[in-house]
Amino acid sequence: MTTIKIAGVPEHFNLPWHLAIKEQAFEKQNIDLQWTDVPEGTGKMCQMLRSGQTDIAVILTEGIVKDISAGNPSKIIQMYVESPLIWGIHVGANSNYKTVNDLKNKKVAISRIGSDSQLMTYVNADNQGWKIDELQFEIVNTIDGVVEALTNGTADYFMWEYFMTKPLVDKGIFRKVADCPTPWPCFVIAVREEVLNNQPEIIQTLLEIINQTTTTFKNIPSIDNKLAEKYHQKLEDIQEWLALTEWSQKNIDENSLNNIQKQLFQLKIIDKIGTFEEIVKTF
CATH class of the missing domain: 3.40.190.10 (Periplasmic binding protein-like II)
Structure with missing residues (x-):
């Protein structure tokens, strides 16, 4: 069994991960996926990736692009939610x-x-x-x-x-x-380069599992009620959120990344524009 540490915000976007863990989808593939809720958000998760406290972060796009630009030894391996936040x-x-x-x-x-x-x-x-x-x-x-x-x-x-x-x-x-x-897709999955280099097959398997889960997520019976109850939301608000939210099963493309970086550069959030290979890992 391979232990992989993953971090994300305690928000409704991440329920697919919790469902897959509960259903032992990762465990059946010999992956012990250990989830950590990070209510502090993206800045804290960037620190966790840098320090090795987590192997993976489900993280806001602009935050991880900024931190990789500033030296975070991680890469984006896939978009997670392609609709704006x-x-x-x-x-x-x-x-x-x-x-x-x-x-x-x-x-x-x-x-x-x-x-x-x-x-x-x-x-x-x-x-x-x-x-x-x-x-x-x-x-x-x-x-x-x-x-x-x-x-x-x-x-x-x-x-x-x-x-x-x-x-x-x-x-x-x-x-x-x-x-x-946000003027870009909101959530991506980022992984520490050390983990990508040492366990690429594990990461690919993990992606296959979560992609299967997000593909069918909206079709789960009474998923709106489950979300409303778990995250203390009004049912009508959850239904509106579900209608607006689109999960992704593909990686970010070079044009999208460049557009994000150009906007961050213009806002002086990053001081240089990195190459696609420096920021994104493709399998």
């Missing part, structure tokens, strides 16, 4: 800010430096025509830290996936002022 721009429920224009030059809460909650503030600022070097950040680590920061005023707004944040909006803790979809 819809980021909500949120303020405290009692905030005086009503529109995204009100948030210019205001302080944004982020989970950590290099996180996608930070990177997407650059994307949003560019969309609004703001100067990205004037953005101000408050590091809050977790969603509980965000709640505290937006409630006590140490930060003014926060960007996170719309549907996962909506329960806090429904409870009257946050208020959403706008959406900001």
